[in-house]
Amino acid sequence: MIGQNDNINLEVIDKKKIALGFFGLFYVGILLIIVIAGYLYLGNLETFSKNSLIPPSLTGDTSKPVADLPVIKGSVTPPLDLVSAVVVSAEKTEAGKKLYETNCSSCHGSDGKGDGPAGKTMNPLPRNFHDAKGWTNGQEFSKMYKTLQEGITSRGMASYSNLLPEERINLILYIRTFRNDFPAIDKKELTDVDNTYSLSKGMKLPSQIPVKTATELLLDEKKPQDAKTESIINSIKNDRNSRGAEIFKRISPDIGRSVNALASYTKWNENESAFVKFVSLNPSSKGFGSQLSSVTTEEWSILFQYLKGMF
Ligand code: HEC
Structure with missing residues (x-):
């Protein structure tokens, strides 16, 4: 039998549920704040430790802008x-x-x-x-x-x-x-x-140039490299025939990252075992995924030859 009292009871239970829901949200909120604070802390960790390593007397007053180096002809x-x-x-x-x-x-x-x-x-x-x-x-x-x-x-x-x-x-x-x-x-x-x-x-x-100029020069030097990696990425993505490309796409969910990693350290180019070692060391940081373990010896060779020709 459902009477008025039962309705009231149900309402109370509903209210309790809602209240519990809010409590839940409250905890989720706190958790989020902790995670964000932790994230910010980790992000700044490098700066913190750098700052504490340099004794203040050597850095002087860092609030004042520091003049860049003058150009000195060697x-x-x-x-x-x-x-x-x-x-x-x-x-x-x-x-x-x-x-x-x-x-x-x-x-x-x-x-x-x-x-x-x-x-x-x-x-x-x-x-x-x-x-x-x-x-x-x-x-x-x-x-x-x-x-x-x-x-x-x-x-x-x-x-x-x-x-x-x-x-x-x-x-x-x-x-x-x-x-x-x-x-x-x-x-x-x-x-x-x-x-x-x-x-x-x-x-x-020795000659000396301002840090700003040096940075610009370095960036300019990097441009052709970027164009090169860009074209390698595209050719792997668009290659639907070769087995090399097929294997690469299988093991790399992030082709751009993997190509950039390969471009940043070209010594893997020397021989196959150096290549296998390079790819297998910290693979996820280089954009490679779990499929890496499924690569057979034969496939490693194919992949190596394929990439060697491109870089
Ligand atoms: C930022 C301030 C500052 C400037 C600028 C400065 N000095 Fe000094 N100098 C000092 C201080 C402080 C000492 C004391 C160091 C000590 O007693 O060991 C000193 C000490 C010396 C000494 C004696 C070192 C010794 O054996 O006791 C000589 C010589 C000297 N300075 C020459 C110069 C010359 C030349 C210049 C400019 C080209 C110059 N200083 C610029 C702060 C300065």
Whole structure:
């Protein structure tokens, strides 16, 4: 017998079901949030670990845009006659002064007292060239040359290896004008520098181009490659006759991916076993599917010959 009470009971049960349904949805929602958060975390993992690997002192203030590298035409520095390069002249100290004002005075101060505006908060403070005590590398010619060539980066003094040897020497000659009791530049000093940096043999500087230009060049270089893989993909897709194409389509649900994988590492081309090894290693990352295990020895050979002819 179905009475009014039964109807009410049914309604209550329906409401309970709906309420349970909402609870279910609630849990699904939470699960989704966890999955998305996990996904974002994994996506950023690489950035996190990279950032934590680089000590902040080396990266500096990353919020400021970093200037790209300037274009430098590669050059061969002619052998330098060190003995005459260190003979003081007004021209050399004047050239050194100009370099000093653009490159060094912000930290070392325009009078070389180590009181430049950019160096005020540094620890240790930039060297006061008027003070003979407490140098890290030393105030001898060879030691200052080393400082300018290699920098003392852990203590905030950068390397000026981008300058020419003569420019570094002119800078040292200028710094030496701040005081008159710098140690003399004797023969041993010169031999030390020459033995370490072989200035008398000359030096080769590689060319340098901005990262942006280099990236564009690389992308341009990649274009013909893309056209080639594109045509291989199409010819495999449209090939309905050869057994090679038939096997390839059977084992690769993602032809584009597989062809790109094959194009990125061409050493598989050398022999069949290298090919089998390459395809079988991490097959799914290369677009190959589970059908791979069904390939017979004979089919491997056919496939290898087929692909070898195309790449
Ligand atoms: C960003 C700031 C900064 C700039 C720019 C800078 N220096 Fe320094 N320099 C330092 C600091 C900091 C020290 C102290 C390092 C130490 O005590 O070990 C130093 C130390 C030196 C020393 C002494 C090294 C020693 O043996 O103690 C020389 C020489 C020197 N700088 C030359 C130069 C020249 C030349 C330039 C320009 C081409 C220059 N520096 C640009 C910060 C700077």
